[in-house]
Amino acid sequence: MKDRIYLFDTTLRDGQQTPGIDFSVEDKIAIATMLDEFGLDYIEGGYPGANPTDTAFFNEKRTRNASFVAFGMTKRAGVSASNDPGLTGLLQAQSDAVCLVAKSWDYHVKVALGCSNEENLESISESVKAVVAAGKEAMVDCEHFFDGYKANPEYALACARAAYDAGARWVVLCDTNGGTQPPEVRDIVGAVIAAGVPGHGLGIHAHNDTGQAVANSLAAVEAGVRQIQGTLNGIGERCGNANLVTLIPTLALKETYSSRFTTAIDPERLLNLTRLSHAFDELLNRSPDHQLPYVGASAFATKAGIHASALLKDPRTYEHVTPESVGNFRKVMVSDQGGKANFINALKRRGIEVGKDDPKLDRLISLVKEREASGYAYEGADASFELLARRTLGTIPEFFSVEGFRVMVERRFDSHGKVKIVSEAVVKLGVDGQTIMSVAEGDGPVNALDLALRKDFGKYQHEIDDLVLADFKVRILNGGTEAITRVLIESTDSDGVRWWTVGVSENIIDASFQALMDSVIYKLMKNRQLAGKIAAE
Amino acid sequence: MKDRIYLFDTTLRDGQQTPGIDFSVEDKIAIATMLDEFGLDYIEGGYPGANPTDTAFFNEKRTRNASFVAFGMTKRAGVSASNDPGLTGLLQAQSDAVCLVAKSWDYHVKVALGCSNEENLESISESVKAVVAAGKEAMVDCEHFFDGYKANPEYALACARAAYDAGARWVVLCDTNGGTQPPEVRDIVGAVIAAGVPGHGLGIHAHNDTGQAVANSLAAVEAGVRQIQGTLNGIGERCGNANLVTLIPTLALKETYSSRFTTAIDPERLLNLTRLSHAFDELLNRSPDHQLPYVGASAFATKAGIHASALLKDPRTYEHVTPESVGNFRKVMVSDQGGKANFINALKRRGIEVGKDDPKLDRLISLVKEREASGYAYEGADASFELLARRTLGTIPEFFSVEGFRVMVERRFDSHGKVKIVSEAVVKLGVDGQTIMSVAEGDGPVNALDLALRKDFGKYQHEIDDLVLADFKVRILNGGTEAITRVLIESTDSDGVRWWTVGVSENIIDASFQALMDSVIYKLMKNRQLAGKIAAE
DSSP: OEOOOEEEETTTTTTSEEEEEEEEHHHHHHHHHHHHHOSSSEEEEOOBBBBBHHHHTSSSSSOSEEEEEEEOOOOOOOGGGOOOOHHHHHHSSSSSSEEEEEEEEEHHHEEEEEEEOHHHHHHHHHHHHHHHHHTTTEEEEEEHHHHHHHHHHHHHHHHHHHHHTTTTTTEEEEEESSSOOHHHHHHHHHHHHTOOGGGGGGEEEOTTTSOOOOHHHHHHHHHHHOEEEGGGGGSSSTTTTTTTTHHHHHHHHHHHHHEEOOOOHHHHHHTTTHHHHHHHHHHHHHHOOTTTTTTSSTTTTTTTTTHHHHHHGGGGGGGGGOOOTTTTEEOOOTTTOOOOOHHHHHHHHHTOOTTTTTTHHHHHHHHHHHHHTTOOOGGHHHHHHHHHHEEEEEEEOOEEEEEEEEEEEEEOOOSSOOOEEEEEEEEEETTEEEEEEEEESSSSSSHHHHHHHHOGGGGGGHHTTOEEEEEEEEEEEEESTOOOOEEEEEEEOOOEEEEEEEEEESSHHHHHHHHHHHHHHHHHHHHHHHHHHHHHH | OOOOOEEETTTTTTGGGGGOOOOOOHHHHHHHHHHHHHHHHHEEEEBBBHHHHHHHHHHHOOOOSSSSEEEEOOOOSSOOOOHHHHHHHHSSOSSSSSEEEEESHHHHHIIIIOOOOOHHHHHHHHHHHHHHHHTTTEEEEEHHHHHHHHHHHHHHHHHHHEEEHOOOOOOEEEEESSOOOOOHHHHHHHHHHHHHGGGEEEEEEOOOSOOOHHHHHHHHHHHTTOEEEEGGOOOOOOOOOOOOHHHHHHHHHHHHHTTTEEOOOOHHHTTTTHHHHHHHHHHEEEEOOOOOTSSSTTTTOOOOOHHHHHHHOOGGTOSSSSSGGGTOOEEOOOTTTHHHHHHHHHHHHHOOOOOOOOOHHHHHHHHHHHHTTTTTTGGGOOHHHHHHHHHHSSSSOOOOEEEEEEEEEEEOOOOTSSEEEEEEEEEEEEETTTTEEEEEEESHHHHHHHHTTTOOOOGGGGHHHOOOEEEEEEOOOSSSSSSOOOEEEEEEEEEEOEEEEEESSHHHHHHHHHHHHHHHHHHHHHHHHHHHHHHOO
């Protein structure tokens, strides 16, 4: 019989403290829905009464399955629970549960609350009773619990006891400043249980200020705690909160824990983890961290030659879990360091068969190394790599020729004396022996070039109508304005396929043009392969 | 008497496995110097013989104080150490120590090496003896040690013993796949010590695949290990290696460890930690992770709310260590009450005095917020911030006016049928009521614009002759080719002063122009302030 670990998400409350992150009501609704569908136990929505957004968000219950939690303060000293406007407002918010934050470090009781230790204990106890009386599940976040315990163990324990004895379902031990180390967490949790608050009523709220939020959460679980509080992708104040996206698969897939514990996230739900993590970054409009455990684009990527060859023999030898188990995938990369095995595998995945001793393969490898030395990065540009490979190994039809382009950016004053910036591009293509000239204006030179390029491809036009540029990245490879520029472009189409192309030049416009061209040619080639497959069926 | 923990940096070897990172010889020399000056014990430079870069890097010793380490493989089975070209090459590389990677999981011995378990033990032992005979310190990275131990404890232990008994100074236990959990690390390290390899001869090499690289390293130290391997900012294959930038301050500042252990990084050296971490990201041309423990821009940042006001009362209440101890600083963000004071200080640092209640200050604050919301980043662009502040608060002379510019990029075939790309810029300035038009060609549009802009400033020309553009950074703020572009330019002059300016536009050329203009205006203003100072003396 395994113990159940309860997962408590505070992305919408503590996550909101992240510098640079401010959720709108719509954001909160979208995120709560994502979390609810993923299957977490508790979703903390925010602090109704503290700001208009959170107050509006708590106008209605926002979860179907998860328990919807409102965060707030215990009653002030000197007034009864029923006469504290903050607390009564909190109880009126639409929520299944209420998480009260309470001081448990006597120093803070004095400095921040300015009341006596006894008054604080009474506030905790009366506030919890009020939550229970309102028919809601009560939890208490014991703020600064670990630092408080180090300063005054008796008082910290008294706060935890006060919350539990008053009827709190969960007493959550918070490492508010994030400086506590795993051995201390183990010892202090043990002391709390010894003092009479059972593990099945204890939670852990860890911060990542020493990179130990995940380790502290698991150390607390080992010591008996049964609720973990964390956030999506570890966002949160300062260095962030415990990352649920890391903790959940570890609890599910690591024998040390999976042999003793279960969570609401079964293997089937775990398959959605990578998508959840990336969707959240999308919503934050930031590019996902490639090195994030389990879900990062690099989490199952291999670069080194020796590793790659062993990986091909048996993935288990270099993967601690299967990428599929968390909805991620294996990636063996082409790069300066890659050995022959990398290349053969990379080509095979693209349906290109080549013999280990084929001299064309050596030519391709040296070509890739040479181009990467000059600034190309095929690691991140699968489509450009495939085009280079097919050009070197086999053949791709020369769909069209580029006779040239001209891009003009002008800044001047218009007739009303307002600054006006115009970007115009002219592209000259050769299709079927005839020249097609197109011109377009755009928001910037690259946009204008893109619009002009795709305006008229003659007989191919209908084939690229559904080509969409999803992302555009620029990297300056060395200082100064004479720098070499690398442009990466992500494209997608109506089949939902995504591909990356790269261009490198001392001229940012030309680098962009190269990447745009590769994207179009890849699309045309892809269409033909698809057509071939269909014909073959 | 405290135990010494030895710090081993593998940024230049395992860090090189990071997807997207490829060091040139110059990069490696710069990084080795940074690490050596910071004061680490061991710096692993790479794998001489594996690629031209590493071979060239080991042409000479690259460290003054730290032990310079070459990485390589143990001898192949079936040949003697002296007849193994790989090993003999490795011994000829200029290094103080050699770190040999050895299989310690019998499964890998079979699959990857294809030799017998006994042959592998003999390779370890003979190779270590060869390193010692060459007068170098020998270390052995026991690859897959923890997974190997789980599969076949006797054999894993035999490998560790073989290395130690043959004279290895360090036997390094590697969690190559990164899936091992802290409790397992504690138990397995205990078993190794029980098997006769003393803790003072053991090292830990952890990967971050479950977000536990730091926790596993410290768990190993608790269990007796005395060497930690890690990288700068935690770069490394897949999810990265143990982050030394996190581990070092934890060992130095957290009583749990500092009461029992010492490292080469004393409190004084620790002051350089934040600079080291950021300088490394600069070298990688990537923006530092704001949430990185200890050194991140947000590590000591507080947003509006209860915390901010309590923080002002007594920082200790919300900080686990002082920001100064690691060379970082406290940041109470512009969006809250403490922000106004911060603003006033930021201005004071630039010699701009402004009253707390001056309405112009509120206008500046809202202007900065508004512009930062639209993509400007004044944190990284001091000079542009100062210009904005002086324009809003006081006055800067209108040195000249910009009537407009025109930039043209053309790609065509020259008379020999070779592709030719021309970038030309025309700039129209108004100085002293007269119009100055300049034209220039450049390597790219921004370079052409820069050359044309600075070609003729009329009476100011002599003042900007010593203006040099030191760096140029481009960041795309949102996807697609219609994206908003932010350009950061670093300038310097013969006084050795450096300043950053920023430009934001949907048009990359115009964004660059804004940053170039700010740089020139800042230079002219700076000249006058200097002149003023000199006149005042």
